[in-house]
Amino acid sequence: MTRDEFRLQPFDPAWKQSWKEGVAQFTPRPLLVYATLPLTNPPFRDSDDVRIVRASDQKELTECFHAAFADSFEYCDYSPGKIRGEAKKNIAEYFGGQRGEPLDASRVTLDRTSNRPTGAALFTGFDAHVAKLEMLFVHPKRQRTGLATRLVAGSLHSLAKAGYQTLLSTFMLGNQTSRRWHQRFGFNEEPDLQLATLHLKRLHSMRFLQQHASSAAPAEEALLGTSIRHWETEVTRLESALAQGRDTDAYAWMRFRIFSDRPA
Numbered sequence: 350m351t352r353d354e355f356r357l358q359p360f361d362p363a364w365k366q367s368w369k370e371g372v373a374q375f376t377p378r379p380l381l382v383y384a385t386l387p388l389t390n391p392p393f394r395d396s397d398d399v400r401i402v403r404a405s406d407q408k409e410l411t412e413c414f415h416a417a418f419a420d421s422f423e424y425c426d427y428s429p430g431k432i433r434g435e436a437k438k439n440i441a442e443y444f445g446g447q448r449g450e451p452l453d454a455s456r457v458t459l460d461r462t463s464n465r466p467t468g469a470a471l472f473t474g475f476d477a478h479v480a481k482l483e484m485l486f487v488h489p490k491r492q493r494t495g496l497a498t499r500l501v502a503g504s505l506h507s508l509a510k511a512g513y514q515t516l517l518s519t520f521m522l523g524n525q526t527s528r529r530w531h532q533r534f535g536f537n538e539e540p541d542l543q544l545a546t547l548h549l550k551r552l553h554s555m556r557f558l559q560q561h562a563s564s565a566a567p568a569e570e571a572l573l574g575t576s577i578r579h580w581e582t583e584v585t586r587l588e589s590a591l592a593q594g595r596d597t598d599a600y601a602w603m604r605f606r607i608f609s610d611r612p613a
C-alpha cells in the first residue's frame with residue numbers, strides 16, 4: 350500500500366494504524382469504554398430458564414465463555430490455545446474472588462432441554478454503592494435471542510435490594526457487539542478524554558475523506574459538522590478539567606480505578 354493509499358484509509362479508533370515502507374499495520378487498541386446504569390427502583394423480573402450462579406457451574410461457564418469470546422475483538426490476536434487459557438483464568442478468577450467479591454445477583458441462563466448453562470451475567474461488588482458487571486457472555490448458538498438482556502434485567506432488582514445505586518460495566522472499544530448491547534440496554538458511556546479525542550479524530554478523518562471524494566450531500570456535511578463541533582466542545586471541556594488538576598473528571602479509568610485492559 351502506498352503512503353497516499355494509506356492516508357485514504359478511514360480512521361477507526363479501535364485499531365492502531367501505522368504505515369512503514371509500503372506496509373500498513375493495524376493492531377487492536379486495548380482501550381476500555383466505561384459505562385454506567387443507575388439502579389433506580391428496577392422491577393423484579395424472573396424467568397424459568399434463569400437461575401443464580403452456583404460454584405458447580407465453573408466448568409460449563411468456562412466452555413461457554415470460550416465459545417462466546419473465541420471470535421471476539423478482545424482475543425483477535427490470541428492463538429486458540431491462549432484463548433482457552435484466558436477462558437479458564439477469567440472464570441477461575443471470578444469464582445476465586447480475585448476480581449472482587451462475587452455477588453448473589455449473578456445469573457446463568459439454562460438450555461431448556463439439557464439444563465446446561467448457555468450464558469451468564471457475573472457481578473462483583475466494586476464499592477459500597479457500585480456493582481460491576483464483571484462478565485457477560487452468551488453462547489454463539491443462542492445469541493440475539495434476548496438472553497443477555499434477560500440475564501442482566503433479571504439481576505437489577507437484586508443489586509438494588511443489596512444497596513447498590515449504580516451498575517458499572519466495561520468493554521473494549523473495538524467490541525461493537527458489546528457496545529451496541531450496552532447502548533440498547535440503557536447504559537451511558539462515561540466521559541473520557543482519550544475516547545473523546547479518538548472519536549473526534551474519526552470524525553475529522555470522515556470529513557477529510559468526504560472532501561477528497563467530493564461525495565457528501567450538503568445535509569451529510571452539515572450533520573458531520575455538527576458532530577465535530579459537539580466533540581470539539583467535549584474535548585475542550587475535558588482538557589480544561591485536566592489542566593485544572595481534575596484528572597478524575599477527564600479520565601473514566603481514574604474515576605473507577607480499574608487497570609485491567611482485558612475483558613469483559
Ligand SMILES: CC(C)(COP(=O)(O)OP(=O)(O)OC[C@H]1O[C@@H](n2cnc3c(N)ncnc32)[C@H](O)[C@@H]1OP(=O)(O)O)[C@@H](O)C(=O)NCCC(=O)NCCS
Binds near residue numbers: 418499520613
Ligand atoms: C454481547 C452479548 C453478551 C449479547 O448477548 P445477546 O444475548 O446476543 O444479546 P441480546 O439478544 O440481549 O441483544 C439485545 C440487543 O443488543 C444489540 N445487539 C446484540 N448483539 C448484537 C450484534 N451482534 N450486532 C448488533 N447489535 C447487537 C441489539 O440491539 C439487540 O437487540 P435486537 O436483537 O432486538 O436488535 C453476546 O453477543 C456475547 O456473548 N458476545 C461475546 C462476548 C462479549 O463480547 N461479551 C461482552 C463483553 S463486555
